[in-house]
Amino acid sequence: xxxxxxxxxxxxxxxxxxxxxxxxxxxxxxxxxxxxxxxxxxxxxxxxxxxxxxxxxxxxxxxxxxxxxxxxxxxxxxxxxxxxxxxxxxxxxxxxxxxxxxxxxxxxxxxxxxxxxxxxxxxxxxxxxxxxxxxxxxxxxxxxxxxxxxxxxxxxxxxxxxxxxxxxxxxxxxxxxxxxxxxxxxxxxxxxxxxxxxxxxxxxxxxxxxxxxxxxxxxxxxxxxxxxxxxxxxxxxxxxxxxxxxxxxxxxxxxxxxxxxxxxxxxxxxxxxxxxxxxxxxxxxxxxxxxxxxxxxxxxxxxxxxxxxxxxxxxxxxxxxxxxxxxxxxxxxxxxxxxxxxxxxxxxxxxxxxxxxxxxxxxxxxxxxxxxxxxxxxxxxxxxxxxxxxxxxxxxxxxxxxxx
Numbered sequence: 001x002x003x004x005x006x007x008x009x010x011x012x013x014x015x016x017x018x019x020x021x022x023x024x025x026x027x028x029x030x031x032x033x034x035x036x037x038x039x040x041x042x043x044x045x046x047x048x049x050x051x052x053x054x055x056x057x058x059x060x061x062x063x064x065x066x067x068x069x070x071x072x073x074x075x076x077x078x079x080x081x082x083x084x085x086x087x088x089x090x091x092x093x094x095x096x097x098x099x100x101x102x103x104x105x106x107x108x109x110x111x112x113x114x115x116x117x118x119x120x121x122x123x124x125x126x127x128x129x130x131x132x133x134x135x136x137x138x139x140x141x142x143x144x145x146x147x148x149x150x151x152x153x154x155x156x157x158x159x160x161x162x163x164x165x166x167x168x169x170x171x172x173x174x175x176x177x178x179x180x181x182x183x184x185x186x187x188x189x190x191x192x193x194x195x196x197x198x199x200x201x202x203x204x205x206x207x208x209x210x211x212x213x214x215x216x217x218x219x220x221x222x223x224x225x226x227x228x229x230x231x232x233x234x235x236x237x238x239x240x241x242x243x244x245x246x247x248x249x250x251x252x253x254x255x256x257x258x259x260x261x262x263x264x265x266x267x268x269x270x271x272x273x274x275x276x277x278x279x280x281x282x283x284x285x286x287x288x289x290x291x292x293x294x295x296x297x298x299x300x301x302x303x304x305x306x307x308x309x310x311x312x313x314x315x316x317x318x319x320x321x322x323x324x325x326x327x328x329x330x331x332x333x334x335x336x337x338x339x340x341x342x343x344x345x346x347x348x349x350x351x352x353x354x355x356x357x358x359x360x361x362x363x364x365x366x367x368x369x370x371x372x373x374x375x376x377x378x379x380x381x382x383x384x385x386x387x388x389x390x391x392x393x394x395x396x397x398x399x400x401x402x403x404x
Contacts, residue, residue, distance in 0.1 A: 049074045050101075055082040065094040075099040077126055083108045100126035105134050112138040124151055128186070131156055136178070143179045145224075150186035153179065158194040158218075177261075181221035193233045194218040199240030199255045199281060216240060217258040218275075224265040225310070234259045234275045239297045239325060242284030252284030254297030254325035254339060254368075261303045266310025274318045275301045280325035280339045283371065296325025296339035296368035296381060304355060305347035312355040319343045319360065324368035324381035338368025338381030343401070345384075349392030356395040357386060363402040 045064040050073070065071040071094065075081045079101040086108045088097075097103070103124065110121050121139045122131075128149035135157045136142035142158055145151060158178040178194045181187055199216035218234040221227060239257035259275035262268055280297030301319035304312055324339030343362035349355045367381025385401030388394055 103129040145184040177220040239281035254281035327371035348390030354393035
């Protein structure tokens with residue numbers, strides 16, 4: 001319910017602003033007949049811009065969006081909106097909450113009930129925000145940060161992500177992640193559980209590199225600074241399988257999968273997380289006459305790449321069951337290799353940057369199987385507990401690695 005002594009007047013404003021002629025609240029036709037439904041359910045059928053401080057508590061909010069009617073709920077700058085013990089749902093996922101102000105969300109569930117999901121549900125672009133003890137279901141990328149203010153995600157549950165991303169911001173089309181941090185500062189992600197993150201099918205890469213799904217990751221960050229990832233549990237990340245190539249000799253690569261991906265970022269601390277069952281996508285069917293192997297995707301528990309100037313600390317993490325994708329030769333003339341699998345991969349920690357990896361436990365890491373041999377044979381993917389490539393300063397000590 002709203003934090004106002006005159007709740008019915010506030011509901012009347014929502015009724016007038018949010019609902020066009022022909023819409024009504026669920027379960028009744030008139031305010032007199034609605035009774036408690038008036039206090040419990042809001043239907044949002046069009047874009048809504050919030051220009052006041054607002055608290056919603058215990059409300060059911062249904063977003064009547066569709067592919068032909070995508071909906072934005074926008075919190076304008078200087079305002080604070082609180083969702084407390086609410087339920088926000090949609091049948092297809094074509095909606096987003098964009099905050100240029102301050103978003104406080106506690107004990108709230110945000111769900112998409114459609115089979116495919118095409119949308120980021122929450123985009124943080126303004127002042128610091130707090131998401132605590134919330135549940136997010138069935139969105140390609142539930143949370144996107146693009147803000148320099150301090151924000152916290154704490155004790156949340158992320159479940160079931162599938163489909164091809166429909167990305168409004170930042171400007172990329174190759175992100176499938178439960179939490180995506182882009183050009184952001186001062187973020188803490190603590191005590192969350194991320195379950196069953198699934199990549200979409202392969203899409204044609206128009207640059208001529210074949211068919212390959214985007215990277216699938218539970219947590220991904222680019223150009224971020226002062227970020228803490230602590231005490232999170234990640235269970236099940238699956239890269240998308242390669243598509244079926246048709247013409248021009250394209251390969252069909254499997255999609256990469258990572259528990260955490262950290263690109264071009266600094267002052268990042270990754271500690272006391274549990275990451276398990278990360279599996280890259282298998283190669284698809286290459287085009288007839290392809291001379292490029294359709295390789296399986298690569299899988300990483302934690303991937304750190306192109307980090308400049310500042311320090312990265314990876315400490316006290318448990319990583320297990322990391323599987324590279326399988327290769328194939330169907331349609332092609334070259335054997336398709338299996339994808340590599342690495343528990344923690346440090347890739348070009350450049351210039352004045354350095355990285356510390358210590359007191360981690362890494363178990364059960366397996367490269368993907370090679371494809372069926374043809375003209376040039378095949379090769380299985382490599383497997384490593386900790387991998388290092390490129391220039392940088394590294395401190396790697398007191399780690400336990402088993403069954404690689």
